[in-house]
Amino acid sequence: ADRLVETFCTLVAIDSPPGEEDEVAEHIAETVAAMGFDVKEDSYGNLIASKGVYEATAVEEILILSAHMDTVEPGRGVVPVINGEEIMSQGDTVLGGDCKAGIAAILEGVRSALVSGNDHKPVQLVFTREEEIGLVGAKNLDYTMILGKRAVVFDGEGAPNVLTDASPTYLRFDIRVVGRGAHAGVEPEKGLSAATIAADLVLGLPLGRIDDETTMNIGVIEGGSARNA
Incomplete structure (x- = not known):
């Protein structure tokens, strides 16, 4: 010792x-x-x-x-x-x-x-x-x-006589949604809303607990540069 x-x-x-x-x-x-x-x-x-x-x-x-x-x-x-x-x-x-x-x-x-x-x-x-x-x-x-x-x-916690055969990890990824800009008050028909596309994408994701070992969440959503575009 x-x-x-x-x-x-x-x-x-x-x-x-x-x-x-x-x-x-x-x-x-x-x-x-x-x-x-x-x-x-x-x-x-x-x-x-x-x-x-x-x-x-x-x-x-x-x-x-x-x-x-x-x-x-x-x-x-x-x-x-x-x-x-x-x-x-x-x-x-x-x-x-x-x-x-x-x-x-x-x-x-x-x-x-x-x-x-x-x-x-x-x-x-x-x-x-x-x-x-x-x-x-x-x-x-x-x-x-x-x-x-x-x-x-040899990189775990707990009693010395305990073997760990699995441990948590995580994967992260970024998704970039690109729309088409247009003036919201003059010609909104020419625009394509990236926010709407992103919302549809989010609604289609299996968020929360997926199975006994897997969870999924959305951490950050950001975008846009002007209120009228």
Whole structure:
């Protein structure tokens, strides 16, 4: 437990806002390399560390453990403070537990497995960049370097023994309706109302709860530039 806390505190003390993960990536790479992992970096700067995967007889044997290296702002100059069984940030920064706690758990879990001397599955560790600004690192991950098919991502909440197999997300889109301008008092017949078209469109959309897992809403409607057109 003490080693895990030390690992976590070391990680959160390294600044790693989105796009500035190089220092923490270097620290992680050195740590897992010392455990005997083959460490590589893809073209986007994501880390992929492998142990025993090249000797695996089937991809089903390989276990992938993953976490992201960046933290939200304000996350520079974090000073972790241990207060009993809690770890908090000193000052006006976030602690950076998302996702440094996940990284620490992976590192400690792997280290403990290796120290035990027991047999373990071939494992790949995947540490991605820029998760907090839209999963950018994961979207640019070189998946040709990933040899396994099963992964556990250490980036959730709740009890340690709970696995999440689905989580909320959202899609957003903009619709632009273009009408035809005409003077409302002189020649309204020549006009084509974008507002009327948009209203018909809205009435035809399945708003509210669509099914057990899906809802839909309209957030913003705006338009027009003159009252008489």
